[in-house]
Amino acid sequence: MTQDATVQEKITEESRSVYAHARDGLMSMAEEAKVAQRLLATSSGALRAQLLESIAIAIEADRRAILAANQIDLDGASDLTAAQRDRLTLDEARIGSMVASVREISRQRDVVGEVVEGWVLANGLRVRRVRVPLGVVGVIYENRPNVTSDASALALYSGNAILLRGSSQALHSNQAIVASLKRALVKVGLPTSLVGLATETSRDGAIAFMRLGEAMDVLIPRGGPELIATVRSQATVPTIIDGDGNCHVYVDEGADLSMAVAIIENAKVQRPGVCNAIETLLIHASIAEPLLRLLEKALPAVEFRGDERTRQTCQRAVAVTEDDYAREFLDLILAVRVVDSLDEAIDHIRQYSSGHSEAIITESFGHAQRFEREVDAASVLVNASTRFVDGGQLGMGAEIGISTQKLHARGPMGIAQLTTTKILIEGEGQIRC
């Protein structure tokens, strides 16, 4: 007996009909998506750009219906925090941003068919590695309804079908947006099954979504640690994890203090609730006192949680805990630690980093090189704010997430990361000796 059978047995014991029903529905949705995707895979970039323009027009035209659906979701969602409610809420401006994002994606250079590398062998065979769509992309996400249109535009533009599984709180909003997407598909003569929305929003439904096996080519979960843990232990689909951002700035001995203050302020305060904001500041002991005095003035709204040496200078700081170092505050809170060397800073980062983005502020060429080489993170920055780690900011185009895993995609994931490659080998009758 396979363990897979064990898992399913357990699930069906608990909730036989929900899981089985969700699985059957999702399986047919995925199969239809795969058939439809073949058409898109060989379509022209012009048609895919036209599809995105058609989506932009449809969302604009349907904005009242989308807002009305969103109101139903907001009315039905009683136990949300203010931040969660904010993420769920749509308004004219936010719909405008959704439309603008779709149009922006359609202006990116097409990646389908791109020749990644190519060479000719001694026997005359011509070899090329070319980009092709992944196939059926699954996205499992939480409250933000704009993910529905953003992720769909990225997936479709790169030639993929997409299966969406949002939260139960956002179901009406997502259904309304998906209705617009399907109208747009019809407009350009493409099958509506290129976009599928999972409407069974229970936990069993989520697990069925993750366990579609080969019917889904990749699953991108966007959500909190609990979702990620479930995906890690349950998914039978290959996944790309969009993980936490427990990011650090280390200010080295001899660093330019005004540069340090500007970068720390930008990386902590500009938008504290995002993954590329910093959570912990590491300071070399030799400059701790002057830097902390400057930071106290520059960051009046930030709560400092410091180690003993930090608190000697920074009266405002409360005592930091082990747990603070390990957390992503997503708030105006900054953990601070004074270290005696670059090695100590790198060790701290190694212990607590989530592998998202790590920065050093230094004037030392050697220390910059060592930090770049020894810190194991998707992005490593020297004398720049971690807030730049974003597909748009880095000139890589809109992103479907920021991968903190090592396989397939690491860092911002845009349309190129929604493709795989195929090797084309052309000859005139060559055989192997």
Added chain:
Amino acid sequence: MTQDATVQEKITEESRSVYAHARDGLMSMAEEAKVAQRLLATSSGALRAQLLESIAIAIEADRRAILAANQIDLDGASDLTAAQRDRLTLDEARIGSMVASVREISRQRDVVGEVVEGWVLANGLRVRRVRVPLGVVGVIYENRPNVTSDASALALYSGNAILLRGSSQALHSNQAIVASLKRALVKVGLPTSLVGLATETSRDGAIAFMRLGEAMDVLIPRGGPELIATVRSQATVPTIIDGDGNCHVYVDEGADLSMAVAIIENAKVQRPGVCNAIETLLIHASIAEPLLRLLEKALPAVEFRGDERTRQTCQRAVAVTEDDYAREFLDLILAVRVVDSLDEAIDHIRQYSSGHSEAIITESFGHAQRFEREVDAASVLVNASTRFVDGGQLGMGAEIGISTQKLHARGPMGIAQLTTTKILIEGEGQIRC
């Protein structure tokens, strides 16, 4: 309660001590490997080449001990088929090949640190994507003891630690080879924990190996369908599947028949037991008769299994079944089907292909283009033998496997596929507006 807990609960009920013991042992092995790997990640290419030379010397020096250990394995393995016994057997010549492979890998250009792409942003930030090792690579495989040295050389040369889990039948051979690898590591001053061999070779041990979570960065299973299915349903480590090769050749209307015969003969007969050999031949109806007459003469040792139209011409052919089309014979058997169009050939391939390698023989530019575009496989060939789909043959260096999945690596996996990338961003104080 997570499903992970459910799985473990089930396992521990069945075999608490085996699973728990294996898991604890593997977890410490993986943790030690990760610590040691940090050293290798920042080592010079020269040191890694020196390590491989040291491995070659150690295996050569220890060949008697390795052969003696192999003899113990052979004596202990009673219920093996001839082919399985052959795969398990080592002799002087095979040890010579193992040594030669290690040396060949050490002559490849180093990939660690390679700048994959790079650009400068309008704000002056300099962005580079550079190759870095994946970290801890796991390989789970069956009888061939040469995989132990091949996979280790590829992983170590690309800066990774490696955890190996071979079959119980090959345990003594693998232990002897790993002892040589560890002696070589000591010789060049590197920690022996860079190579780990799992000695708990039960099924529970295998499952514990697959469920190491974040302690292992990638798992490459090399084995039959049962192993792959277990990995798909059990693994919590990201995997790269080295899948089956159910490969096809389609001979198009108007194809050069002598070219077709040469390629079919090469792709079927040269080495029928490997994944890049063909299993099914598709022939356009217009040339079926002359081609089959030529093939009957050219392939005297091959058993033909044909559809009705094939059997009209080819008296020797037995009736083909649905199951034959779906199988990888790995033998001198060829399924044959006569089709009426390129579309029918592509449909057949879509239905039965394992996504490894697919070839067309054609004189039509348009048909070649369509076949390349519409066939969804890791490698697509025009007028060339599928036997070229091999890292060495394609000039991509020695391979750790041939991926039939779409994520991270597709097609032959060499040292470049054992790396990930890291984005380096350098500035002089830039902050985000």
